[in-house]
Amino acid sequence: MRARTGVRGIVRGIVAAAVALWGLAACSDGGGGDDEPPEIRTIPTVRSSxxxxxxxxxxxxxxxxxxxAYTQAGxxxxxxxxxxxxxNWISDKDATRDLPDLTVDPTRYFTIIDADAAREHGYADPRGDGDGQRKTSGSYEPTDAERSVYNGSAKNVTDTSGRRLGKGGCAAEVDKRLDEGGVKGIDALKVGNEFYTLYGKVQRDSRVTEAFEKWSACLKKKGFTYATPMDAANDPEWVSGADTKAAVSVATADVACKQRLNTVGIWYAVAEAYxxxxxxxKAEHFADVLATKKAxxxxxxxxxxxAE
Incomplete structure (x- = not known):
């Protein structure tokens, strides 16, 4: 079992959020209820990301x-x-190797948007394999003894000053330092998962479904039959990311229809509203999230x- 390289098992939780949010979402469900749909403010004209x-x-x-920075500090x-x-323990280089980027990537959230990317890569992610998994080749592997001190399972262990290993080991000590000033119970690293619950509501909104119907009709005129952009992006023929000739053809037509109908602009406006x-x-909760993130x-x- 590979030791955790970061605080609170950083990569385990963060990768889950990144993959869920910024992949070409195969699952369009999530969220629920029949609440009144929120009002749209403005609909931007979107021809590229x-x-x-x-x-x-x-x-x-x-x-x-x-x-x-957070992982390096850990x-x-x-x-x-x-x-x-x-x-010994893991180096900065090993700890920060192949971390996911949680920055919002609209070309993943709204499936493909840019014409150049469609022509060059189809539905493949030009940034890399996009699977959210960390590469481990060349990484330092802690010994069982080191893991036990890090996670606190070691017994009767004292440091160079004669102090006994605290509860939770070094991992708990690190978390305590990095969490200083944050709000208890708030995990700012996983907040993206909360927004993912809205993804299904956005796709079921009548304004989005109408935009998808028009996009689908446009795409059919170009010789391709898909009900939604997610269906096109997740066709089993290229769902693994292959930039095949067929994928490029569909992706190019997909983007052309989105641009002509401003599909992404409407989709974005509804997502923004939700x-x-x-x-x-949840204003108080998100105030706590922001304060914790800043801390x-x-x-x-x-x-x-x-500084210490």
């Missing part, structure tokens, strides 16, 4: 830089603790910058 305004959720999600603190017990309403409804980012910067 650069035309999309920020989604409300973006300020609450860790950026790639934030996540890298590695720094972990080594300090482990060295007190005469042991996210905004959700945040307003974690500051703590990480202090550790890396040597």
């Amino acid at each position: 650069a035309d999309l305004p920020a989604l409300p959720m973006e300020q609450y999600v860790f950026s790639g830089d934030d996540l890298r 590695a720094v603190l972990s080594r300090r603790c482990m060295e007190r017990f005469g042991m 996210q905004r309403a959700y945040i307003d409804e 974690l980012v500051k703590n990480a910067a202090d550790v890396i910058g040597g």
Whole structure:
């Protein structure tokens, strides 16, 4: 079993959020209820991903830089603790290798948007394999003894000052430091999962389903039959990401119809409305999330910058 390289099993939880949110979502369900749909403010004209305004959720999600700094700080603190017990631990390089980028990627959330990407890659992710799994080749593998000190399962262990290993081991010590100033019970690293519950509601909204029907009719005139953009993106022929000739043909037609009908602009406007309403409804919670995120980012910067 590979040891956790970050705080609270960082990669395990974060990857789940990243894959769920920013993959070409095969599952369009999620959320529920028959509440009155939220009001749309404006519908942007979207011909490329650069035309999309920020989604409300973006300020609450860790950026790639934030996540890298947080993970690096966890590695720094972990080594300090482990060295007190005469042991080694994972390097910054190993800890931060192949971390997912939680920054909102509209080309994944709204399936494919950019014409150039469609022509060059079809539905494949040009950023890489996109599976959210970390590569482990070349990484340091802790010994069983090191793992036991890190997770606190070791018995009768004292550090160089004669202090006994605390409950939860070095992992708990690191978490305590990096969580300082945050709100108890708030896991800012997984907040993206909360917004994923809205994904199904957005797809079922009448304004989106109408936009998809028009997109589907447009695509049919080009010789392809798909009910929704998700169906096209997740065709079993290329769901694994292969940029085949067939995938490129469909993706190119897909984007052309989206551009002509402003499908993504409508889709975005509805998603923005649901996210905004959700945040307003849980205003106190998201204030805590934002405060916790800021605390974690500051703590990480202090550790890396040597402010302690």
